Each structure stands twice: as C-alpha cells, then as structure tokens.
Amino acid sequence: MKAIILLFTICLCSLVGYSQISNVGVGTNSPTATLDVNGSLRVRTLPSGSVSTDSIVTNDVNGNIRRVNASDLVKQYTGFKQMKVGADFPIPVHNSVSTGSTGTFTSSVFGACSWKVDQKTTAPTTSDRPFLKVTYTLGTALTTLPDVLIFQAKNTSSYPDSYNINLISKSLTSFSVVITRVESSASWQGNFLFDFLMITL
Structure with missing residues (x-):
C-alpha cells in the first residue's frame, strides 16, 4: 500500500510540474x-x-x-491584391448562333461556366465588322471585383481569323464583352478561344 501511495504521489507531482512548464x-x-x-x-x-x-x-x-x-x-x-487567369474561354461561332443563344463549358479555375449571346450583328457593308455581345457567367464567384481585365484571343483553328475583345460590364459572377472579327466583314465559322487576366489593384 505504501508503494502505491508513493507511486501516486510521484505521478501527481510530475503532472503538476508539467502543467507549470x-x-x-x-x-x-x-x-x-x-x-x-x-x-x-x-x-x-x-x-x-x-x-x-x-x-x-x-x-x-x-x-x-x-x-x-x-x-x-x-x-x-506584384503590386496587386489579387490576380486570376482564365484560360480557353470559348468564343461562340457567329455563323451558328443568334441573340439569346447559350452554351456551357468547364474552366479549370472557375468550374462550370456558361455564356449567352446578348446581341448579334452582321456587317451591313464591307467596311464594317460582325460582332457578338456575350455575357460569361462564372461557376465560382470572385471574392473581390477586379479593377482590370485583359483579354487575348487565340486562334487554334485552320481559319486565318483574329478578334478584338472589349469589356462592357463586370460583376463578381459574370462579365460581358463585345467580340469583333478584325480582318473580315463575313461571319466567322471556326471555333476560337480566349484567355484573360483579372487584376485587383
């Protein structure tokens, strides 16, 4: 019994000692x-x-x-609060869509996204250019509204096309752009993509 009491006292003292460290x-x-x-x-x-x-x-x-x-x-x-890159966003095929047309795609950064053609125009004369006004909805909302968006169209098709992409509006969940064919007044038929950089200052 004395041995048990002694062992218990040693353990208790050890616990008290460790608690004070x-x-x-x-x-x-x-x-x-x-x-x-x-x-x-x-x-x-x-x-x-x-x-x-x-x-x-x-x-x-x-x-x-x-x-x-x-x-x-x-x-x-970097001088910026946040930067995000979107890659391979699809440009709707002008020759195959109309105002109100929609589509879906998957982004590696923004998840399941979608697009909607808000306006489609054809070139009335050879000096004009066809364009689409398109709203892209992000699958994952942004945490801060970007101050700057920089777009870069990419031509991965067999067509010799080039495009201008200009921002119209933006929110935490979507952005709208006008996509214009540069070198021709004809509707485009190929599948084209664009990348973009979002910067929050």
Missing part, C-alpha cells in the same frame, strides 16, 4: 517559445488552401515562426 524544447534544454524546435520540421500531409483567405507561414532571421496573409504577400511582390 510554459515552454517546451525539442532538441534544446533552454526553450524560448511555447514550442522551441532545434532541428528540422516535417509535415507529411497538408490540405489545399486559398490565396484569398489563407495565410502563409514564414520565419524571421532567428527562426521564429510568423503568419502572413497570402493576399498581402501577393500585393507586396
């Missing part, structure tokens, strides 16, 4: 932080995060761990 050291007998690791650190599994909501772990010259908002880091090194 404010700093714990790994590889050091003189910890200067709540957890002080003198050595390397390995994390085997980390979930994916978001630049707009997460933080980035950094360390100072003394090895102290700090937290920096990812969006602030992007702004510091």
Whole structure:
C-alpha cells in the first residue's frame, strides 16, 4: 500500500510540474517559445488552401515562426491584391448562333461556366465588322471585383481569323464583352478561344 501511495504521489507531482512548464524544447534544454524546435520540421500531409483567405507561414532571421496573409504577400511582390487567369474561354461561332443563344463549358479555375449571346450583328457593308455581345457567367464567384481585365484571343483553328475583345460590364459572377472579327466583314465559322487576366489593384 505504501508503494502505491508513493507511486501516486510521484505521478501527481510530475503532472503538476508539467502543467507549470510554459515552454517546451525539442532538441534544446533552454526553450524560448511555447514550442522551441532545434532541428528540422516535417509535415507529411497538408490540405489545399486559398490565396484569398489563407495565410502563409514564414520565419524571421532567428527562426521564429510568423503568419502572413497570402493576399498581402501577393500585393507586396506584384503590386496587386489579387490576380486570376482564365484560360480557353470559348468564343461562340457567329455563323451558328443568334441573340439569346447559350452554351456551357468547364474552366479549370472557375468550374462550370456558361455564356449567352446578348446581341448579334452582321456587317451591313464591307467596311464594317460582325460582332457578338456575350455575357460569361462564372461557376465560382470572385471574392473581390477586379479593377482590370485583359483579354487575348487565340486562334487554334485552320481559319486565318483574329478578334478584338472589349469589356462592357463586370460583376463578381459574370462579365460581358463585345467580340469583333478584325480582318473580315463575313461571319466567322471556326471555333476560337480566349484567355484573360483579372487584376485587383
């Protein structure tokens, strides 16, 4: 019985002692932080995060761990709060659509997206150019409204076409553009794409 009481007393004292320790050291007998690791650190599994909501772990010259908002880091090194790139958005085929036509596609960044032709015009004379006014709806809404959108049309078809894309309006869930054929007054028939860069200043 005395042995049991002695063992219980030792365990109790140990627990009280550990509860009073404010700093714990790994590889050091003189910890200067709540957890002080003198050595390397390995994390085997980390979930994916978001630049707009997460933080980035950094360390100072003394090895102290700090937290920096990812969006602030992007702004510091680029001058912008946020940048997003949209790739391979489809340009509706002018020869095959009319006002009110719709379509769907999948974006690697914005998920399940859609487009709608708000207006279609043909060129009344050879000096004019056919165009479409199209609204693109994003599958994943933006967290901040971009200040700048830069568009770049791409020709991956066998047709020698080129296009101008001009922004009309924008929101957190969609943007509207006017797409104009540059080199011809005829309706276009090929399948064309465009990329864009969204920048929040």
